[in-house]
Amino acid sequence: MPEKFTKWVACWGNATSITDRKEATYAKDLTLRYPIRACFSGNKLRFHFSNLTGTEPVTISEAYVAKDAPTPITFGGRTSGTIPAGEEILSDEIAFDVTAGETLDVSLYFAGFTQMNAGTAITGPLSGGKYSYGNFAKSATLPDNLTRKTNWIYFLNTVDILTEEKNFALVCFGDSITAQDWPDYLTLRCAREGFNNVAIIRRAVSGTRILREYSCITYAAYGLKGATRFPIEMNVAGARAVIVQHGINDIIHPVGVEVNRFRPWSDMPTADDLINGVRTLYIMHARKLGLKVYSGTLLPIYGWRTYNENRDIIRMAFNQWLRTAPEFDGCVDFDKAVRGHENPKAFSSGFDSGDHLHPSARAYEAMAECVPEELLT
Structure with a gap:
């Protein structure tokens, strides 16, 4: 046998x-x-x-x-x-x-x-x-x-566990949004709905950015930039696909050296900067590993302490690419799952944790629910 x-x-x-x-x-x-x-x-x-x-x-x-x-x-x-x-x-x-x-x-x-x-x-x-x-x-x-x-x-x-051939891992890559609750709720959803062959592996660090990292102890815990993180964190046995939900910190962090010496305006990316970063740092490496790549749209930031219209224009342009780019195998539209109907720039009622950046527990559950079944089977 x-x-x-x-x-x-x-x-x-x-x-x-x-x-x-x-x-x-x-x-x-x-x-x-x-x-x-x-x-x-x-x-x-x-x-x-x-x-x-x-x-x-x-x-x-x-x-x-x-x-x-x-x-x-x-x-x-x-x-x-x-x-x-x-x-x-x-x-x-x-x-x-x-x-x-x-x-x-x-x-x-x-x-x-x-x-x-x-x-x-x-x-x-x-x-x-x-x-x-x-x-x-x-x-x-x-x-x-x-x-x-x-x-x-x-x-x-x-x-790692030595298990049956049919089992596989799904990697969730990102920042504080992913370091918080939705991957756990996705694990619970899989158990509840009978998706028994997938493990949800979280690779997320609060504050991390795609294109930059900090060299001061004040922001050291914001972690390594994407170019450094991604090749290391994709070392996942049995991985089949990765969801990339990353980039909001690139948009919201810069405030100018007159406000914070470690957050110059020169760090402010364009949507094209973010797009090129995801293409060259994430998609290309994931393809070398034989992984499918799914984009995750960025959540609303209306009301966040550094919010302005220009930041949201960048976020929305980046999201449009994440939804439509042929380089991806699909899109997990987290933004659509949690944004308001009357004001899509903001969280839906009850979905804001209170800081206008991080979701509430209900919103994290909604994020888990919107992951397509094709990623879980």
Whole structure:
């Protein structure tokens, strides 16, 4: 009888970027725990760890994956592993039986001083984790008095599962809109509607732009520019397609050096600049990998603190290209799903989080609902 599980597919994933630069950038004697929802059944796991934006090596003292009892995650047969600065490492393959729908806990312990430069913040009903002071990586529960929740995902980048040939990954690439809730709602939609062969892999960083990146600590967490991010973040086992929803920060960030020395007007793109960036940085690379590419339109910004008519003209011209360009395999029209009927420049009633840039929870659900079924089957 042939082996049922023959194909490696990413079942969970996030981007790795520069963490927010605070007063303290090191941790010691720290446990991180992240719940991972397994969308596929399989019999082996492997784990990608990233120190892409770190400037010092990071040593994982112990790592475990647990459903009931903890199973060690090993690196070349060793129970600890070091991630060099600026690099990513892959664990050994771990024999581990998984049933679709189960939640696994991945726990990491860092004994020595650890530079916490590599990670990303995400939100959503399936996202987040916990950290504890002390070594509780093998413990079934974490102590309440030493534990807090966190939405920062440090070092753990992707989880692959050895699964059936029919299963595949769909990559969602973008900025804070995608780092927030709609990919989680899309995962929940897939489970609810029986799209059981697709994993939603999020590659998103808040504040990131297509064409620029910042070199100051104030905006370091806005992350790497698209030219740097995309080739790294498309390293996704079993990926079939990518949705690209990116570019709004290129439009809304510049304010002039007299207002903010790090945001000159020279950073302001034209619609053609954004179009050429997506063509050359994203579409061409995705095609080399054999991926289908779907565009995601940019959401309304009417009322945002830097809104003006010129910015919206650029957004709408870019959106028109995203909807009609023959280079794409299709368009996910997020803008149409959340904009108002009377004022299409603004969010529909109840769909604005309050800052006139990020959607509400209801709007994120609407974004998930508008993804075409052809991407999920």
